[in-house]
Amino acid sequence: MRSVQSLVNIVLVPALTGLSVALAVLLWLPGAMSPSHNETSTTGTYSATDTSLLPSAQGPVSYADAVDRAAPAVVNIFTRKIVRRKTHPLFDDPFFQRFFRTNPQPSERIQSSLGSGVIMSADGYILTNNHVINGADQIVVALHDGRDVNATIVGTDPEADLAVLKIDLQELPYIQVAQNRQLRIGDVVLAIGNPFGVGQTVTLGIVSATGRNQLGINTYEDYIQTDAAINPGNSGGALINAHGELVGLNTAIFSKSGGSQGIGFAIPAAVATRTLTDIATHGTTIRGWLGIEVQESTPQLLEALGLTEALTGLIVTGIYPDGPADKAKLAIGDILTHINGEEAANARHAMNQIAALRPGDDIDLEFIRAGQVATTRATAGLRESHQPQ
Structure with a gap:
């Protein structure tokens, strides 16, 4: 029967040596026991290090x-x-x-x-x-x-x-x-x-x-x-x-x-x-010119014109004689809904849009008159510059 001392030498010494080596590995190589970078989380298909769902870094x-x-x-x-x-x-x-x-x-x-x-x-x-x-x-x-x-x-x-x-x-x-x-x-x-x-x-x-x-x-x-x-x-x-x-x-x-x-x-x-x-x-x-004065539509104005349905557009309130709009047969009270295919809802935007044209360019107009949709084509004129006095 082996003595207690021999049992310690046979069992405990190797065990303590193994623990010492394991502790050294953990201290010197802390990533050695971590999962692989490509390892998938066991709780789902999303990897803890997957950056495909994160916004990419851009800009210097x-x-x-x-x-x-x-x-x-x-x-x-x-x-x-x-x-x-x-x-x-x-x-x-x-x-x-x-x-x-x-x-x-x-x-x-x-x-x-x-x-x-x-x-x-x-x-x-x-x-x-x-x-x-x-x-x-x-x-x-x-x-x-x-x-x-x-x-x-x-x-x-x-x-x-x-x-x-x-x-x-x-x-x-x-x-x-x-x-x-x-x-x-x-x-x-x-x-x-x-x-x-x-x-x-x-x-x-x-x-x-x-x-x-x-x-x-x-x-x-x-x-x-x-x-x-x-x-x-x-x-x-x-x-x-x-x-x-x-x-x-x-x-x-x-x-x-x-x-x-x-x-x-x-x-x-x-x-x-x-x-x-x-x-x-x-x-x-050089700026394009249509020769009209408009006002953005409101429910009150539409009601005054006998239009009860909801719509957006620019109500023609004035037309310059012999101007492009006059020659295109536009009339006061018409409601412009589209200018060259773009919705006409903002008077400032429409003015900028027409001003960006060159004299002689076509202006396709879609409008509502007496409840009916109609179209016409005008030719942009030249807007005179107004210098402040």
């Missing part, structure tokens, strides 16, 4: 490359305007000046303001906002590379708050316009400009909305809304995508304090570049 960790592409084409714009004081002619008479003041005040003073702009071509065409240069006697453009030069006004479009400038310099950088990338809500955008005159600044945000109108800012409104910080001085600067391409021209902010509150508006690049082409070629913006 830095937008420096996008800024490097666009920033050289964004300029600072400084304007000077001579403001003349209005005084009674008697105050200019030296005899009467003796009674009113001993040191006559100057009749003129220089008013300065600042903004931003974007170089659109190698030959020096610059897009900015009309309100940046409106009334300026001198416009100075400061480039990203340190050069500055006087600019001339090629033309303006106050109804869309756009202006085209021209500078004469060599080796000008210019921005690339986004062509084949549809802007979507949630896309990352960056605003580049000169806020408060501190120098070129870049802010980051997303596209909050597109097609914003009825803001009361301009006659033609079709804005990109973004929460990228836009402040005074950013006007006319570039709104770019993550690829460094121009998607809009920063124009306005909604603010109670005067600073950015996360609601900024930019003119879409397609609208701005079209205006640039029109002004550079024709000296003015």
